[in-house]
Amino acid sequence: MNERILMCGNEALAEAAIIAGLDAYFGYPITPQNEVPEYMSKRMPEEGRVFLQSESELASINMVFGAAATGKRVMTSSSSPGISLMQEGISYLAGAELPAVIVNVMRGGPGLGNIAPSQGDYFQATRGGGHGDYRTIVLAPSSVQELVDCMPLAFDLADQYRTPVLVLADGILGQMMEPVVFNKKPRRKLPPKDWALTGADNRKQNIVRSLWLKEGVVEQHNYDLQAVYKEIEKNEILCEQYEVDDAEIVVVAYGIAARIVRGAVNKARQEGIKVGWIRPITLWPFPTEQINKAADNFKIFLTVELSCGQMVEDVKLAVAGKAPVVFYGRAGGGVPTVEQVLEKIRQLTLRPENII
Amino acid sequence: MMQKVFSKPQALKDCPTHYCPGCGHGIAHRLIAETIDELGIRGRTIGIAPVGCAVLAYDYFDVDMVEVAHGRAPAVATGMKRTNPDKIIFSYQGDGDLAAIGTGEIIHAAHRGEQITVIFINNAVFGMTGGQMAPTTILNQVTTTTPLGRDASKQGYPLQVSELLTLLPGTIYIERCSLHKPALIRNAKKAIKHAFELQLNNAPGLSLVELLSPCPTYWRMTPVKAIEWMENEMTKVFPLGRLKG
Numbered sequence A: 001m002n003e004r005i006l007m008c009g010n011e012a013l014a015e016a017a018i019i020a021g022l023d024a025y026f027g028y029p030i031t032p033q034n035e036v037p038e039y040m041s042k043r044m045p046e047e048g049r050v051f052l053q054s055e056s057e058l059a060s061i062n063m064v065f066g067a068a069a070t071g072k073r074v075m076t077s078s079s080s081p082g083i084s085l086m087q088e089g090i091s092y093l094a095g096a097e098l099p100a101v102i103v104n105v106m107r108g109g110p111g112l113g114n115i116a117p118s119q120g121d122y123f124q125a126t127r128g129g130g131h132g133d134y135r136t137i138v139l140a141p142s143s144v145q146e147l148v149d150c151m152p153l154a155f156d157l158a159d160q161y162r163t164p165v166l167v168l169a170d171g172i173l174g175q176m177m178e179p180v181v182f183n184k185k186p187r188r189k190l191p192p193k194d195w196a197l198t199g200a201d202n203r204k205q206n207i208v209r210s211l212w213l214k215e216g217v218v219e220q221h222n223y224d225l226q227a228v229y230k231e232i233e234k235n236e237i238l239c240e241q242y243e244v245d246d247a248e249i250v251v252v253a254y255g256i257a258a259r260i261v262r263g264a265v266n267k268a269r270q271e272g273i274k275v276g277w278i279r280p281i282t283l284w285p286f287p288t289e290q291i292n293k294a295a296d297n298f299k300i301f302l303t304v305e306l307s308c309g310q311m312v313e314d315v316k317l318a319v320a321g322k323a324p325v326v327f328y329g330r331a332g333g334g335v336p337t338v339e340q341v342l343e344k345i346r347q348l349t350l351r352p353e354n355i356i
Numbered sequence B: 001m002m003q004k005v006f007s008k009p010q011a012l013k014d015c016p017t018h019y020c021p022g023c024g025h026g027i028a029h030r031l032i033a034e035t036i037d038e039l040g041i042r043g044r045t046i047g048i049a050p051v052g053c054a055v056l057a058y059d060y061f062d063v064d065m066v067e068v069a070h071g072r073a074p075a076v077a078t079g080m081k082r083t084n085p086d087k088i089i090f091s092y093q094g095d096g097d098l099a100a101i102g103t104g105e106i107i108h109a110a111h112r113g114e115q116i117t118v119i120f121i122n123n124a125v126f127g128m129t130g131g132q133m134a135p136t137t138i139l140n141q142v143t144t145t146t147p148l149g150r151d152a153s154k155q156g157y158p159l160q161v162s163e164l165l166t167l168l169p170g171t172i173y174i175e176r177c178s179l180h181k182p183a184l185i186r187n188a189k190k191a192i193k194h195a196f197e198l199q200l201n202n203a204p205g206l207s208l209v210e211l212l213s214p215c216p217t218y219w220r221m222t223p224v225k226a227i228e229w230m231e232n233e234m235t236k237v238f239p240l241g242r243l244k245g
Helices: A009-019 A035-046 A057-069 A080-085 A087-095 A122-126 A144-161 A171-175 A217-235 A255-270 A288-294 A311-319 A338-348 B025-039 B053-059 B073-083 B095-101 B103-112 B161-166 B182-200 B223-237
Strands: A005-008 A024-027 A050-053 A074-078 A100-106 A137-139 A164-170 A177-180 A239-242 A249-252 A275-280 A282-284 A300-305 A325-329 B045-049 B064-067 B088-094 B117-122 B171-178 B206-212 B241-244
Touching (some): A005 A009, A009 A035, A009 A144, A009 A164, A009 A171, A024 A057, A057 A074, A057 A080, A057 A087, A057 B073, A057 B103, A074 A080, A080 A087, A080 A100, A087 A164, A100 A144, A100 A171, A122 A164, A122 A282, A137 A144, A144 A164, A144 A177, A144 A217, A164 A171, A171 A255, A239 A288, A249 A255, A249 A338, A255 A275, A255 A300, A275 A288, A300 A311, A300 A338, A311 A325, B025 B053, B045 B053, B045 B073, B053 B064, B053 B088, B073 B088, B073 B117, B088 B182, B095 B103, B103 B206, B117 B182, B161 B171, B171 B182, B171 B223, B206 B223
Parallel strands (some): A024 A074, A100 A164, A137 A164, A249 A275, A249 A300, A300 A325, B045 B064, B045 B088, B088 B117, B117 B206
Antiparallel strands (some): A137 A282, A239 A275, B171 B241
């Protein structure tokens, strides 16, 4: 499949996962990601692989846990309220060091919220989300093509570091159709899954667990996990920069918000405003150094999100007081227009009195 | 020459357990391990430990094992069996795990007819957390959260999960046994072996063996009294026998 095909994000990510060697998909319907299980229900049996509609997101994530424990490539998908239900299982996956991919096609919250696009789950995704001291890798594509390219990467990262990986999309990315190409890029060299439960056939027993009652063992387990997280932070940060060098204003945005920002930045440039943008593709690990470096020459940072301001906290930590950081966002399903972001950029050129 | 006539099952490790004196878990572990040995399936068996007193079951069973979140074993088993149909998957769950927090998971795994074997330990109490009420706690039974005894008008009636599960077309074999007498223990072994054999033969559905099991510590009884209580009280609420299949 090297030709360009017009597909919606949800179906495209499903096909990309299948091409990446997905063995099993477990999921429960929730809008706006229903095309994922629907597509999987048709395609997975065609490939002789497993599709199962679970009775709840609690069950989905634990089915994922079971298949992952036997060494299979496995994923689930859901949207915000369903991802909240999965947090118990994600914490157990992290504790038991099991690889799995979880796609969150975010919608408005809190509570049942609505079914409109949102980026309100940034904190939940980048801070672990469930109980305990852990992180999950978070990939945040901003186009259907990038969503497609994220899937094999997500599985490889999960297998390489033995960790759950989140793909953070939103209602627009899931629903909108764009042309995509399914590239079969060479895969990473991955470690053997010699820890997997396959039956102790002529070998010692394997155990997958997250409980150790002996004093000091869980403490050491935490330090071991942190060492893996340090490795991930060292090797796996992805971000895109555009016309940052001469910029006086740098807009930071991810996912679908970055698409809107790109339009606004291009228009602002046409008006002669020196503005660029930084787009984190991995939300954790966060491109802290890249943003910090960009803050060396005095610039104003504007963070644009489909939330009341979540990633802006990481941007502030990255900028570390070197420059002002301003936020603009809309929440609960509200989507900023290019014109609204452009207006915000224009206001910032009248600094400093307009900087809040 | 001396002939060896009896030994520890290979599927069980040679180590002491943490279980209390008079507890039934050790017996249940042994019956499962004997079954695994006799069927020659150690190399293709994956066990699932619950949250509860048996959370450390993988320290005693010498087969591949996973420890999972409270009550989720049937969902984990589903994920394993669907992706590994040639493996023998069993979950080992207590009454808090299976009949309280995991009610949804066991009902739907049974409902889908997952080809797994469930060993359900019913001791009418939450053991690991210190003797609180379980869904299977019988009426008037005193626990740390029913200090005046379980009162149907306040805490409901003991939940007969096995009877409930017989209604689902996805279950093929359900039997309730008890571990309080040698003859009953022999019968429990037969039931466990039958449940594993069904899975081995790809029988289309879920099999479950409920084992009534003594918990003298949290029944606040001597082991002897506990066995009498099972004979006189517990088996009246949870009658023994093959319920389905």
